[in-house]
Amino acid sequence: MSTGSQGGRLAGKRALVTGASRGIGAAVSERLGAEGASVAIVARTLEAHDRLPGSLAETRTRIESHGTRAAVVVADLTDADQRAGVVPRAVEALGGPIDILVNNAAAAIYSEVATMPLKRRRLMFEANVHAPLDLAQAVIPSMVDAGAGWIVNLTSGSADPWDGPPFELGVTGSTITVYGASKAALRRLSNGLAAELHGSGIRVNAVEPRAAVMSEGAEELVGGKLREDQIETMEHMVEGVVALCDCPEDMTGRTWVSGDIVTELGLAVHALDGTPMPPDRRP
Numbered sequence: 001m002s003t004g005s006q007g008g009r010l011a012g013k014r015a016l017v018t019g020a021s022r023g024i025g026a027a028v029s030e031r032l033g034a035e036g037a038s039v040a041i042v043a044r045t046l047e048a049h050d051r052l053p054g055s056l057a058e059t060r061t062r063i064e065s066h067g068t069r070a071a072v073v074v075a076d077l078t079d080a081d082q083r084a085g086v087v088p089r090a091v092e093a094l095g096g097p098i099d100i101l102v103n104n105a106a107a108a109i110y111s112e113v114a115t116m117p118l119k120r121r122r123l124m125f126e127a128n129v130h131a132p133l134d135l136a137q138a139v140i141p142s143m144v145d146a147g148a149g150w151i152v153n154l155t156s157g158s159a160d161p162w163d164g165p166p167f168e169l170g171v172t173g174s175t176i177t178v179y180g181a182s183k184a185a186l187r188r189l190s191n192g193l194a195a196e197l198h199g200s201g202i203r204v205n206a207v208e209p210r211a212a213v214m215s216e217g218a219e220e221l222v223g224g225k226l227r228e229d230q231i232e233t234m235e236h237m238v239e240g241v242v243a244l245c246d247c248p249e250d251m252t253g254r255t256w257v258s259g260d261i262v263t264e265l266g267l268a269v270h271a272l273d274g275t276p277m278p279p280d281r282r283p
Contacts, residue, residue, distance in 0.1 A: 007035065015102065018043070060072055101149075129184075132153050150245050232259070
């Protein structure tokens with residue numbers, strides 16, 4: 001049974017989650033709904049992708065199964081004109097300003113740095129840096145008026161530089177570098193925005209997985225190449241993200257690792273429907 005609907009800890013809150021057709025974004029959206037929030041979900045297409053499972057329509061159904069409201073916003077976040085309409089459309093659909101913004105959508109194009117074309121570099125920075133900041137700027141005024149708000153930016157351990165030489169590059173090699181650079185930029189923006197807004201009631205945090213979360217895209221990229229200790233469950237990652245959607249005012253400006261949040265706050269890991277997971281299924 002869900003803990004959400006009208007009695008969850010986020011009842012009355014309105015959330016906006018990007019990249020919500022599958023993977024971490026879809027899972028976070030469902031869990032927010034299970035905790036009682038109304039959720040606007042964003043991705044490029046409404047129906048299922050021709051290659052990967054998952055869709056906004058399916059995510060909406062899972063949110064609504066918890067008795068909470070779901071609104072769909074179809075938009076390409078790499079297009080500045082389209083993303084400018086995301087927050088106004090979400091506010092209209094949910095009937096009020098956004099309390100929680102989760103910037104999860106990302107473009108990951110893996111290619112060697114020495115030869116990566118400018119078009120691909122620009123695409124990643126549009127999706128991974130400019131879009132999260134544009135959406136944050138769009139929700140900040142109403143959060144300031146309300147005296148509270150939560151902005152959570154999904155980042156990545158690929159933002160960390162390699163020590164060396166010699167360099168231990170991992171399964172993706174150097175091809176993850178430009179993606180990692182965009183996530184490093186998002187980390188710095190999150191920290192600077194938190195510092196700028198401190199005292200307004202708005203919390204801004206970045207969070208990355210403790211280990212690889214085997215979403216549909218990750219499974220396609222590195223499935224079968226990782227050891228069990230290099231993988232984090234979706235529920236564990238989502239627990240950390242959702243904690244940052246409901247954190248106290250002094251918990252801001254940090255780049256968190258999902259596992260550290262769970263450990264530091266002593267959280268129990270829950271399933272996506274909000275029910276506690278049995279001990280043998282916890283990470």
